[in-house]
Amino acid sequence: MTSTPRIRAFLPGRPRLPAASHAGNAPQVFREFGRTLGRLERAAATRRSRDGEGA
DSSP, rough: OOOOOOHHTTTTSOOOOGGGGOOOHHHHHHHHHHHHHHHHHHHHHHHHHHHHHHH
């Protein structure tokens, strides 16, 4: 077994992060995903506490 992480085993050569100018709109996508995830977590926490007390 190698010590190479499974993800990196599929990448050709050594993995490099893209330069900021080559990232395109990826940072915006991650920010939007973070906001959506935060909304979902808050909604789930609210729903869980309300249903937990009534059940």
